[in-house]
Amino acid sequence: MKPIVKSIALTAGPVVLREAMRAIRNRRVIRRTPLGDSRWLTVTVNAPPDDVAGDERVRRALDLPGLRVRITPALGGRGTELAALPPDEATAGRTGPASRIAGEDPRQSVRRALRDAKSLVETGEVLRTEPTRPHTPGGKLIGALARRSGGEGRL
Amino acid sequence: MKALCWQGVDELSVERVPDPRILNDQDAIVKVSASATCGSDLHLIGGYVPAMQAGDVLGHEFIGEVVEIGPGVERLRVGDRVVVASFIACGRCRYCEEGQWSLCDNGNPNAGMGAALWGYETGGVYGYSHAMGGFQGSHAEYVRVPFADYGAFPVPDGLDDDAAVFASDAAPTGWMGADLGGVTGGDTVAVWGAGAVGQMAAWSAGRLGAERVIVIDRLRDRLDMAERHLGVETLDYTDTDVGAELRERTGGRGPDVCIEAVGMEAHGTGPQYAYDKAKQFLRLETGRSQAVREAVLACRKGGSVFILGVFVGLVDKFPLGAVMNKGLTVRAAQQHGQRYIPMLLERMAAGELETRHWATHVMPLRKGPKGYELFKNKEDGCVRAVFHPSR
Numbered sequence A: 001m002k003p004i005v006k007s008i009a010l011t012a013g014p015v016v017l018r019e020a021m022r023a024i025r026n027r028r029v030i031r032r033t034p035l036g037d038s039r040w041l042t043v044t045v046n047a048p049p050d051d052v053a054g055d056e057r058v059r060r061a062l063d064l065p066g067l068r069v070r071i072t073p074a075l076g077g078r079g080t081e082l083a084a085l086p087p088d089e090a091t092a093g094r095t096g097p098a099s100r101i102a103g104e105d106p107r108q109s110v111r112r113a114l115r116d117a118k119s120l121v122e123t124g125e126v127l128r129t130e131p132t133r134p135h136t137p138g139g140k141l142i143g144a145l146a147r148r149s150g151g152e153g154r155l
Numbered sequence B: 001m002k003a004l005c006w007q008g009v010d011e012l013s014v015e016r017v018p019d020p021r022i023l024n025d026q027d028a029i030v031k032v033s034a035s036a037t038c039g040s041d042l043h044l045i046g047g048y049v050p051a052m053q054a055g056d057v058l059g060h061e062f063i064g065e066v067v068e069i070g071p072g073v074e075r076l077r078v079g080d081r082v083v084v085a086s087f088i089a090c091g092r093c094r095y096c097e098e099g100q101w102s103l104c105d106n107g108n109p110n111a112g113m114g115a116a117l118w119g120y121e122t123g124g125v126y127g128y129s130h131a132m133g134g135f136q137g138s139h140a141e142y143v144r145v146p147f148a149d150y151g152a153f154p155v156p157d158g159l160d161d162d163a164a165v166f167a168s169d170a171a172p173t174g175w176m177g178a179d180l181g182g183v184t185g186g187d188t189v190a191v192w193g194a195g196a197v198g199q200m201a202a203w204s205a206g207r208l209g210a211e212r213v214i215v216i217d218r219l220r221d222r223l224d225m226a227e228r229h230l231g232v233e234t235l236d237y238t239d240t241d242v243g244a245e246l247r248e249r250t251g252g253r254g255p256d257v258c259i260e261a262v263g264m265e266a267h268g269t270g271p272q273y274a275y276d277k278a279k280q281f282l283r284l285e286t287g288r289s290q291a292v293r294e295a296v297l298a299c300r301k302g303g304s305v306f307i308l309g310v311f312v313g314l315v316d317k318f319p320l321g322a323v324m325n326k327g328l329t330v331r332a333a334q335q336h337g338q339r340y341i342p343m344l345l346e347r348m349a350a351g352e353l354e355t356r357h358w359a360t361h362v363m364p365l366r367k368g369p370k371g372y373e374l375f376k377n378k379e380d381g382c383v384r385a386v387f388h389p390s391r
C-alpha cells in the first residue's frame, strides 16, 4: 500500500469512533431533561435478588461516597436489577461528553463499579486485560480510551 | 517469546514480546502448537477495525497444551491438549447460559468501546482490537486463556493439530450460520464465500438436512475444493448473474436460506463495486456489503439470510425494501463457539468432518507475514495459513 493510502486507511478506526461519539452527543441534546444527569445507572445480574443483596463483594464494589444503591427483581424473574445513583453534588456540571472523554465524569466510575459487582456475583472475578503499551503510536489514545471505557457505558 | 504483531495497516512483523501471565484466577496459559489465519484478521490488517495498537499480537484460532492454570481453574489440568474458542466468555451470565457466547456480558473489560459503536458491548476476542477487549492473540508461543474452564476444550486423541485447530473458529462459525439460519430438511441453501467459513457453512447445511447447497465465489481453486470435499454445486460470480442463476436453479423460487461468509471487504463487479470501494476508501461507509445485498435479493420470499461475514460500522445501499416486502428473516452473529465445539470435535474424531485440507500452508511462526500475504492475496491456493510457533 502507498503511504498516502495507508494514512487514510489508518483513520478508519477514529472515524468510526468519532461518528459514534457524534451520535451520542446528538442523542444527549435531544434527551436533555432537567433530570438527565440524575438517572439511575443499572445493570442486570444473573442471580436472585437475595443473593445480590447479601453478597459482601457487591457492597464493597459499590462502597463509593454518597452513592445510593437499589436492588430490585428483574422483570420475568430474569435475575436482579442493581442500580446506583451518584450524589448530585458529585455530578453537577461534570457529566457531558467532554468530561467523559477526559474520564472525569463521576458516572463512569459508578458504571464500572456496577459492572464489577455484576461480574463478581456471576463469575467470581473481574476480568483483567493485558497492559497496553503507551509508548507506541496510537498506544496513548487506545490506553486512554481503554481506561475510560470500563466506566460509564458509552465512552 | 516470539509473536506475530500488527504494526499498522498492512504491516506485520515477528517480535519478541513479554510472556503472558495469569492475571485472573480462572486463567490458563496455553503453549500454542498451531494457530491459523482467519478472514477476520484481514479486516484488522486492512485497517477497517478500530482500536488496534502497534504491537498487538494477532490470532484467535488455535490449539495447544495447558502449561499453567490459575487457582480458580477446576476442570482443566496442566498437560491437557485443548482447542480454544475464539470468543472469551464467562459461561455464567444470561447470554452464555442461553448459548449466545459471543454476547457474554463479562468477557470484555473495555466495554465502553463496544457500547459506543453498537449500543451495547459484546464479548472479548483474542487478538482482535481493544474494542473487543484488548486481549493478546494466539500467533505466539504462549497465550493467556481467561475463563479457561469454559473456553478450552480437550481434543480427542488421534486428531491432528492442523485439523483440530479449525474447531476453534472457522468450523463453529460455519455451523452456526446453518443452524441459526434455520436450515431444515429439503432446503436449498446458497452460501456466499468459499473460504473455510463458507465451506463449513455449506457442509453444515447438508448435515442439517439441506438437499441442495450452492457455493458462490470467484476463486476457482476454492470452488473446486468445495465441489471435491463437499459434493456441492458452485457458481463463479464473475461469469454469471448470480441472482438469475439461483432463481432458475431453484425452480423460480430462490434459495430458502442464504448464508453470507464474505464480510466487509467483499469483492464485486460493475459500477456498484466501484462506488463501494470509493465510499469505503473515503470512510463514508465502513464496509462493502456486495455479498449481503446479493443474498438479500436472491433469497426466496419468506426465506432467511444469515450474515457470518464481519462488519463493524455502516454499510450503504442495503436493500431494506427487499427484506421488508419479501418478509425475510435476517440474522447475524459473531460465533458462539462454546456451544458447538465439543460436538464438532466429536464429528472430526469420527472422521465425519474433514478440515485438514483448509490448512493449505503450514509454516513456522517466523514466516507469519509471508503467510498473511499468501492468505490475503489468495495466492497459491491458500485457504488458511497455519503457524507452528515451536518450529
Ligand SMILES: NC(=O)c1ccc[n+]([C@@H]2O[C@H](COP(=O)([O-])OP(=O)(O)OC[C@H]3O[C@@H](n4cnc5c(N)ncnc54)[C@H](O)[C@@H]3O)[C@@H](O)[C@H]2O)c1
Residues within 6 Å of the ligand: B038, B039, B040, B041, B042, B043, B169, B170, B173, B192, B193, B194, B195, B196, B197, B198, B216, B217, B218, B219, B222, B237, B261, B262, B263, B264, B265, B266, B267, B268, B290, B291, B307, B308, B309, B310, B333, B334, B335, B336, B383
Ligand atoms: N461470525 C463470526 O464469528 C466469524 C468468524 C470467523 C470469520 N468470520 C468472517 O467470515 C468471513 C469469511 O471468513 P473466511 O476466513 O472464510 O475468509 P476468506 O477471506 O478466506 O474468504 C472470503 C471469501 O469470500 C470471497 N468473496 C469476496 N467477495 C465475494 C462476493 N461478492 N461474492 C461471493 N464471494 C466473495 C472471496 O473470494 C473469498 O474466497 C470474513 O468476513 C470473516 O471476518 C466471522
Ligand SMILES: [Zn+2]
Residues within 6 Å of the ligand: B038, B039, B040, B041, B060, B061, B086, B169, B170
Ligand atoms: Zn475468525
Ligand SMILES: [Zn+2]
Residues within 6 Å of the ligand: B089, B090, B091, B092, B093, B094, B095, B096, B097, B103, B104, B105, B106, B107
Ligand atoms: Zn458470559
